[in-house]
Amino acid sequence: MAKKLSSAQLQELAIEKKIKRRNFISFSAFFIGAGAAFGGWKWLYNSPQETAGITAGTRQPLRRALNKTELFFRRIFSNDHVVKTYPKERAAKVVRVNSDIGMSTDNFNAANWQLSVVKKNGHVLKIGIEEIRALPKTEIVYDFKCVEGWDQIQHWAGLRFVDFMAHYGLQEQAEMEYVGMETPDGAYYVGLDMESALHPQTLLAYEMNDQPIAEVHGAPLRLIIPVKYGIKNLKRIGTINFSNQRPRDYWAEQGYDYYSGL
Known part of the structure; x- marks a missing residue:
């Protein structure tokens, strides 16, 4: 004759069954999710490479997704979206140097540097650093972010790009x-x-x-664009041009996101 279980034992069995059922559901969901992720990765890995052009180096579906994301964020972009700023004392005293691409010293003389601005009609403005320094200065202390995952609070100063455009009559x-x-x-x-x-x-x-930028950081003039990752913050600007088509971009040609916004 089967032994009658007490209410406490029945409750313990019920709890044990519930735990086993939940474990079964959890492990099933994990393996289904892992299988789907692996299948998605395999599909993406085997999908065709994008046609090399302004962008390159990644798979077609991923590039399409990145381009759609860019369009979405450009539609909602607003000057009201500003990055957080900090007091000067929070800024790093030793600013990290992450790349020297374009920093060749061959045939470069900072004393002779001029910024070339190519206008729509093809006319080229030549602007010296002292001309830019003579215009109203703006400072910013913010968290510079790199796509590699590091960030650092940094203090920069210079001419706002919007003021530069207005001063030199570049409204068109x-x-x-x-x-x-x-x-x-x-x-x-x-x-x-x-x-x-x-x-x-x-x-x-x-x-x-509060000091002139060192050459390793892009002297005499560099771009600081806080709403973008560091890869867009060009050091040692030589030429600025304008177009209605996406200009070439070094890291977008290596497979990175063209927009690179924060």
Whole structure:
């Protein structure tokens, strides 16, 4: 004759069954999710490479997703979206150096540097660093972010890009879709959507921690664009141009996101 279980034992069995059922559901969901993730990864890995052009180095479906994301964020972009700023004492005294692409010293003389601005009609403005320094200065202390995962609070100062455009009568250029910037040697180059370039926190920077920028950080003039990752913050600007098509971009050609916004 079977032994009658007590209410406490029956309750314990019920709890044990519930635990086993939940474990079964959890493990099943895990393996189904892992299988789906592996299948998705395999599908993406075996999908065709994008056609090399302004962007390259990644798979077609991923690039389509990145482009759709860019369009979405550009539609909702607003100058009201500003990055958080900090007091000067929070800024790093030793600013991290992450890349020297475009920083070749061959045939480069900071004393002879001039910024070349290519207008819509093809006319080229030549602007010296002292001309830029003579215009109203803006400072920013913010958290510089790198796509590699590190960040650092940094203090920069220079001329707001929107003020630069207004001072040099570049309103017609400001109506275009994109800005392209290159180092003097042409080795590093970025493409920026005009909305981000004209953002009130975007600077043509010539000072870091209240001192002229060192060459390793992009002297005599570099881009500081807080609404973008560091890969868009071009050092040692040599040329600025404008277009209605996406300009070439160094890291987008290596498979990175063209927009690279925060």
